[in-house]
Amino acid sequence: MCVVEPNSRFLKKLGAITLLYVEDEDAIRTQISEFLGRHVGSLIDVSSAEEAMVQYKKHAPDVLLLDVNLPVKNGLTLAEEIRREDRDVRIIVSTAYTDKAFLLQAVELELTRYLVKPVTGSDLLEALEKAVNEIERIEGQEHHTDLGFGYSYERDRKQLRYAKVLVTLRRKEMELLEYFIAHRDQTLSYETLQYEIWRDTPMSRDAIRAQIRNIRKKTYRDIIINVPAIGYIMSQKGSK
Incomplete structure (x- = not known):
């Protein structure tokens, strides 16, 4: 060849x-x-x-x-x-x-x-x-991901922490956060999130937005950034 x-x-x-x-x-x-x-x-x-x-x-x-x-x-x-x-x-x-x-x-x-x-x-x-x-x-990314502003995620243990304090996530919130971490600096469309996280279960854009809001409430607003009319992005810059 x-x-x-x-x-x-x-x-x-x-x-x-x-x-x-x-x-x-x-x-x-x-x-x-x-x-x-x-x-x-x-x-x-x-x-x-x-x-x-x-x-x-x-x-x-x-x-x-x-x-x-x-x-x-x-x-x-x-x-x-x-x-x-x-x-x-x-x-x-x-x-x-x-x-x-x-x-x-x-x-x-x-x-x-x-x-x-x-x-x-x-x-x-x-x-x-x-x-x-x-x-x-x-x-x-498997062991420790710095998410900025004192937040970090340990993928092998599936734990979100603020400093040393454990932050509780629901299952879909955890799956969403992991997916964004694995695709940092990539714009993820609503359609991609629907397919990757919910598969065959229909989810409206409003429902996806609600999950993003939950993650923000448990961390900080700019951990995941809106991309108008398309979806969201988790930027590496957010951890600096």
Whole structure:
């Protein structure tokens, strides 16, 4: 495969990850697997979404590489099922599709990248570098996040604190706060929040606003900032 040589620091990090690769075409799976096997720490390759789910539950991979056009259950449906349970796993998809409906679904699933076939070695390494960077960012947030003005959040314990005092959050408030922390400096639309936090339960904009107000009352007003007509953003600047 055609490839641009990556830097040694990235290759070292890549060598520590577990990747689950799903592709139903044997020739493509063999070629890509041979390439990936030279770079990632552990590789599991399967040919169906059903087998992929079994291996996902068994190995808890760091990165998923999914073909969209799988038999029985397609790659995006598989990604959606996994994303409901796991917001941290990085997902890369390969596809021949670039239509609007696909792109919208890709955004909603927080894909690290989608690759248009035929996929080159350089395409794969660029996508994997982005995935590794995202993993590092998530891991850096797992233990302690400074939210500014004396507030901090410990994700592993799911605790919000003001100085050393525990601040009680309801479940949805906690899920919202965690989602904003994981996407700091990103504008999050009402539609994205609806999909990621409430899934199939319809929530009006007013209901989402009420949850944001609750978080602000328990912290401070500018912890989450309005983006008019779109949604909200949690800025890194707020912690300074």
